[in-house]
Amino acid sequence: MIQALIVDDEPTHIQGLVRHVGWEAIGYAPPLTAQSGEAALALLRNHDVDVLISDVSMPIMTGIELVSRCKELGYRLQVLIISGYNEFEFVQEAIHVGAQAYVLKPIKTEEVEAKLTAFRAAIEKQRDIEAETNELQEKVSGSLDVVKERFVHDLVLEGLADDDTKESWIKLLELPPLMRGISVISFGYDRFMDGGRDAKSRIVRGSGFLKAVKVSLADFPGVIAASMGSEEVVAVHLNPLPEEQVRMEKGIAFVQQWIREQYGSSVTVGLSRIFKDWGEAPIAYKRVKYMMAKARLLEGGQVLYEERLDETEFLEHRVREEYIPEIVRMLEKADEAGKAVEYTSSVLDMLIAHHPFTYIQAFGLGLLSELARKRKLQDDAMADLNIPVWQRLIDCTTVPQVKDAVMEYVKRYAEAEQNKQNSQQHNLIQKISDYIEAHIHENVTVKQLAELHHLNASYLSVLFKKSTGKTVSEFVQETRMNKAMELLRDPHVRVYEVAEQVGFQTAAYFTYLFKKTTGYTPQEYRDYH
Structure with missing residues (x-):
């Protein structure tokens, strides 16, 4: 049987769900109940709970905070949020922190039962997967x-x-x-x-x-x-x-x-x-x-x-089929360019230990030729460097001179590739940031931003975090709050108008997030400033 926990600060709301939902008919045990987030957490510590049903608006610990706390503690729950129409943005926040579904007041029993039935199917599938995984692990361990x-x-x-x-x-x-x-x-x-x-x-x-x-x-x-x-x-x-x-x-x-x-x-x-x-x-x-x-x-x-x-033949094979292609591949990926420099140095040291000067010189010329042929960089600085480096290699008379010339070129190539990618990424992230600021009154999603800029959504999320130190959601919220603080300094703009201009559908949710971010309500912030 599936175990549910109902959390609501109103006892009559709890009793209504306990009495009117056909728990046994939809495959559930009689539900546990709690009238606060703290009481719910205490029950979760002592009982195996599969489904959490929580009101979004409760004193001390809201439904959002309860769901977030459950996620932090590692509870794997299906979460159903109950909300009023004027609290819908709280529902969006709850879904963001881990809720799977919601119902709006006044509650319809058949709607709650439909959600719980869907939860039961998901839980049973998860249990089947876990059972099969455990069985497979036992077979693998036994084989x-x-x-x-x-x-x-x-x-x-x-x-x-x-x-x-x-x-x-x-x-x-x-x-x-x-x-x-x-x-x-x-x-x-x-x-x-x-x-x-x-x-x-x-x-x-x-x-x-x-x-x-x-x-x-x-x-x-x-x-x-x-x-x-x-x-x-x-x-x-x-x-x-x-x-x-x-x-x-x-x-x-x-x-x-x-x-x-x-x-x-x-x-x-x-x-x-x-x-x-x-x-x-x-x-x-x-x-x-x-x-x-x-x-x-x-x-x-x-x-x-x-x-x-034949060691000489094998080394020549590795140079031709492994070393040079691997160096070129690594240099063509900016995130591996630093490793390419170390790898090139280790390859040269290994070759120097087994081959005479003429072989090391030929390796250097072969590597530079391959880089010049396959490289994607088109800037004049790198193009102008090729001929002088080739001439320098030809003029070398000792192995250390060859290594110095090759390593200098590889380092400059790696730096140029990294600079090029960094510049491209910086321009892209700046363009995306500007778009977010210009459309802060809209609910812009990562998926929409990715489609607008012809990117994969996951890649955009990683790149944005790497470039700015913030997730897209964190940046959007920070931009909204900064814009809101700017607008609140104007006493002629009402709080609900500020909420609308920074992309919130309700003043209540705006007030909730503003206080969570700044420590002040919008009115307190306005009065202070």
């Missing part, structure tokens, strides 16, 4: 295979460099300390040799592929395997022993033979070096994947060891 697959994905794609993430995985899976390190093994199905590419056959094959790897490596207590799609299985081997290498090779051969017999295709396998830190897993995985992709150009079905990887 160690699912948890292990998620762990392998996180490890090889993102690493466990974050201490909290690492500790949570270690605790969840009871992982051992890395006394001897980790290795990554990638089993790649050579699809180019297989004619069956329809969805069903790929799903079936992927399931069989994963099972084959798990069966072949079942004797290794430190191995955790996961599917990375229908054509790849990745295993991580924790604390591998030297004497396990022969058995590992036999397990790999078993997988290759099984795939060949079942599907007439081959499997290419790549094994990483043993590394000592969880955070090294992503780079180890990338190295193995590069090694496998290169080998497949000649022949599938090979077993490849990272020890034989």
Whole structure:
């Protein structure tokens, strides 16, 4: 049954609802009652309440303040506000702080029952969702295979460099300390040799592929395997022993033979070096994947060891396919431009440790060329800088000179992009602020402002808060109050006229908000000034 709580300072109003609403017929238990906000909060602390029904106008603590307090305390309630016609703006405020519906006085029983019935449906759906979520969580917790697959994905794609993430995985899976390190093994199905590419056959094959790897490596207590799609299985081997290498090779051969017999295709396998830190897993995985992709150009079905990887070729591949594209991508996003500078510096340091001067110089020229080709900035200052920097790079004779030239250009590029975006955002926010001030007598919403300026409403809200330190609603209310204070200094303008000119439908709600904001009623403020 659904439990409701009725709050009203008038006992007759409470009794009317208790007697005339068919609580049991609409799926509710007999309602709890309270005659003040404080009494309601006391009941909420001791009872499980699903629905709050409150009068908007009560002494000491209004219905608005009660709803707001419930939200602050974390109560998940469906809220029905009861209001008179002349209190309608209070209803809008109540909905703003968390109420879901309202009814106007004089109350019609069938209208209240309709709202409560809708609440019951929403509550039951929420309960169903929570029950299904809890059931799913229990299944996931009970299925160690699912948890292990998620762990392998996180490890090889993102690493466990974050201490909290690492500790949570270690605790969840009871992982051992890395006394001897980790290795990554990638089993790649050579699809180019297989004619069956329809969805069903790929799903079936992927399931069989994963099972084959798990069966072949079942004797290794430190191995955790996961599917990375229908054509790849990745295993991580924790604390591998030297004497396990022969058995590992036999397990790999078993997988290759099984795939060949079942599907007439081959499997290419790549094994990483043993590394000592969880955070090294992503780079180890990338190295193995590069090694496998290169080998497949000649022949599938090979077993490849990272020890034989050509470091120079791999670095060149990363520069071409990863480093330069990532720097360009980050610089083209003003909010990541600062990170791009740090990333460029770390890439240069890594390249300097492995390559001679001529390679570092070529990298710098390649990066600048790519930035000049793809950049979106069109200002003359940046355009005029390109040729001198290229000339400076060509004239460099030492590695530090190359790094200084590249970093100076990247920093100036990042600053220019940030300045451009800041200027655009400042102009946009100023335009929106001016519109709000010019239309303060209207009820302008975030959605309307977003549509007027061709923006997404959520993006506008975030941008406005970031630029001004206030939400759009806070800015509107502050602008209204400032305008109201200005008008109240003129004794010829009546209070209700001030309310209308700053966008309030009723003087009562204007008085309520003005006192809440300034500490004075409009008349007290006028008298003081």
